[in-house]
Amino acid sequence: MSAPRRVAIIGAGVTGLSAAYHLHRAGAAVRVFERSDRVGGPVHSTRDGDWLVESGPNSIQESSTELTRLIQDIGLDEVRSPAQAAARNRYILRNGRPVAAPSSPPGILTSSLFSLGGKFRLFGEVLKRPRVRRSDVNLADFVRSHFGDDIVDYGLNPFVSGVYAGDPEKLSAKHAFPSLWKMERETGSIIRGQIKAAKQRRASGESAGPPAIISFQDGLGMLPLALAKQLPPDAIELGASVNSLVRSADGWKLVWNRSEQTQTESFDRVLLALPAAALARLSIGSLGECPLAALADIDYPPVSALFLGYRREQVSHPLDGFGLLMPQKEHRQILGVLFSSSLFAGRAPAGHVGLTVMMGGVHRRDLGTASQEQLTKIARAELAAVIGVTGEPVYARLRQWPRAIPQYTLGYERYVKAMEQCENQHSGLLIGGHVRDGISLPNCLSAGAKLARRALA
Incomplete structure (x- = not known):
C-alpha cells in the first residue's frame, strides 16, 4: 500500500x-x-454576555445540497439557526426613507422603489435574445443594457455596496457575476435565465426558491x-x-x-x-x-463593521427585515445597516436590538479605518435619520478590515x-x-x- x-x-x-x-x-x-x-x-463570532457580534459575514446562503451535506457531516445541523420570519424584508433607501424591495412580479408593480419606466424595462427584459459579447464590460453597463438606469441606481448599486463594498461602474460583469454573464449568452434574458436555473434546481431535487439564509447558535x-x-x-x-x-x-x-x-x-x-x-x-x-x-x-477597500446595541424603544423602525442598504444616489455616509437581532435569534438581550452598521468601501475609504469615536458619531446621525434611532447605544463593538473584499x-x-x-x-x-x-x-x-x-x- x-x-x-x-x-x-x-x-x-x-x-x-x-x-x-x-x-x-x-x-x-x-x-x-x-x-x-x-x-x-x-x-469570526464573539459572544459577550447576551450580545453576539459577527466580525465579518453575518449569514450564509444554504445554496446547494453539497453545502447542506457539509453542515450535517461536520456536526452543525443541530445548532443550525435559520433566519427569523421577522427578517423577510430587504429595505433600500429611496428619497430618504426605507422602502421594502419587491419580492415578486406583482410586488414590482405596486412598489415605490422603482419608477414606472423602470418597471416597464423589467417586464420587457424577458424579450432579450442571446448575446455573445466580444469583450468584458463593467457590471453597471451590463445590467443597464437589460433593465435601464433606475434598476442600476436603486437595485444593483446598493446590492453591490452591500456585497462588495464596491462600485458597479468598475466591477467586471464577467468575473464579479459570472452567472449573469452566462445567462445572457445562453438565454439573452436575465429573468428567463433565472427561471431556467430554478427549473434545473427543481429537476435535480433542490428547492427552486431562494436559498435559505442561515447561521448557527453561536454565530x-x-x-x-x-x-x-x-x-x-x-x-x-x-x-x-x-x-x-x-x-x-x-x-x-x-x-x-x-x-x-x-x-x-x-x-x-x-x-x-x-x-x-x-x-x-x-x-x-x-x-x-x-x-x-x-x-x-x-484592490481591497477597507471596511468598518460597527455593532451597536439599543433598547428596543430607542428605535422607531419595526426592524422587520434583513437590513437597509444605501444607494449612492442617496448620498449617505454608511453602506448600510444589518438588523442583526431581527435576522437571527440570540443576538441581543431581551428588550434590546442589535444593529451592524457597515462603513467604508471604495467610496469612503477613510471610514474603513477611522476611529470608533468618529464612526459612532456618524452612525448615530445616520441611524437617527433613516430608521429613527434616538439616544446613545447601550453597547458598541467595532471590527475593521483594512483590506476587506477583493474587487x-x-x-x-x-x-x-x-x-x-x-x-x-x-x-x-x-x-x-x-x-x-x-x-x-x-x-x-x-x-x-x-x-x-x-x-x-
Whole structure:
C-alpha cells in the first residue's frame, strides 16, 4: 500500500479549512499553515454576555445540497439557526426613507422603489435574445443594457455596496457575476435565465426558491471551528509564517517559521488559499521568485463593521427585515445597516436590538479605518435619520478590515491568467479562494472542495 499523499495548505480561512477537511476524508495527510493565531479569517463570532457580534459575514446562503451535506457531516445541523420570519424584508433607501424591495412580479408593480419606466424595462427584459459579447464590460453597463438606469441606481448599486463594498461602474460583469454573464449568452434574458436555473434546481431535487439564509447558535464562527475540529490534532500550525516554496525532485519543500525558529517540511502538493497580498509576496522557486507579484494590485477597500446595541424603544423602525442598504444616489455616509437581532435569534438581550452598521468601501475609504469615536458619531446621525434611532447605544463593538473584499474590476482577467500561469509552471502547486473563485462563503467552501479534488487527481 502506498503512503498517503502529503498536502500542505497555506491559509486557514474557510477555503483552506474546506480543502483540508475534504482531503483528510479522502485519506490524504494534511498540514495547514496559518500566520495568525486562529482559524477562519474574517469568519469570526464573539459572544459577550447576551450580545453576539459577527466580525465579518453575518449569514450564509444554504445554496446547494453539497453545502447542506457539509453542515450535517461536520456536526452543525443541530445548532443550525435559520433566519427569523421577522427578517423577510430587504429595505433600500429611496428619497430618504426605507422602502421594502419587491419580492415578486406583482410586488414590482405596486412598489415605490422603482419608477414606472423602470418597471416597464423589467417586464420587457424577458424579450432579450442571446448575446455573445466580444469583450468584458463593467457590471453597471451590463445590467443597464437589460433593465435601464433606475434598476442600476436603486437595485444593483446598493446590492453591490452591500456585497462588495464596491462600485458597479468598475466591477467586471464577467468575473464579479459570472452567472449573469452566462445567462445572457445562453438565454439573452436575465429573468428567463433565472427561471431556467430554478427549473434545473427543481429537476435535480433542490428547492427552486431562494436559498435559505442561515447561521448557527453561536454565530458563523462555528463553521471554521467545526471544520478544524474534523482534522487531526497536529494538522494545523497557527502563528506559522511560510517563507518560501521550492520544487524538489519528488514534490515541494516548504520553509516556514514560528517564534524565529525555521523549519522545513516536504509535500507532494501545495495548496494556496491566501488573500492577494500574501500570494503576491510568496516566494516560489529556488531563486526567490514571486510569480504572483501582479496580484498586489488587486484592490481591497477597507471596511468598518460597527455593532451597536439599543433598547428596543430607542428605535422607531419595526426592524422587520434583513437590513437597509444605501444607494449612492442617496448620498449617505454608511453602506448600510444589518438588523442583526431581527435576522437571527440570540443576538441581543431581551428588550434590546442589535444593529451592524457597515462603513467604508471604495467610496469612503477613510471610514474603513477611522476611529470608533468618529464612526459612532456618524452612525448615530445616520441611524437617527433613516430608521429613527434616538439616544446613545447601550453597547458598541467595532471590527475593521483594512483590506476587506477583493474587487473583481474590469481587467481582472490578467490576475486570473497570472494564477493559471503560475500553476502551469509549477506542477503540484494549486491556487484557490476568494481571489479566484468568488467572494461569498459558499464560493469559498466550494473553492476548498475543488482544490481538494485537484490535489487528489
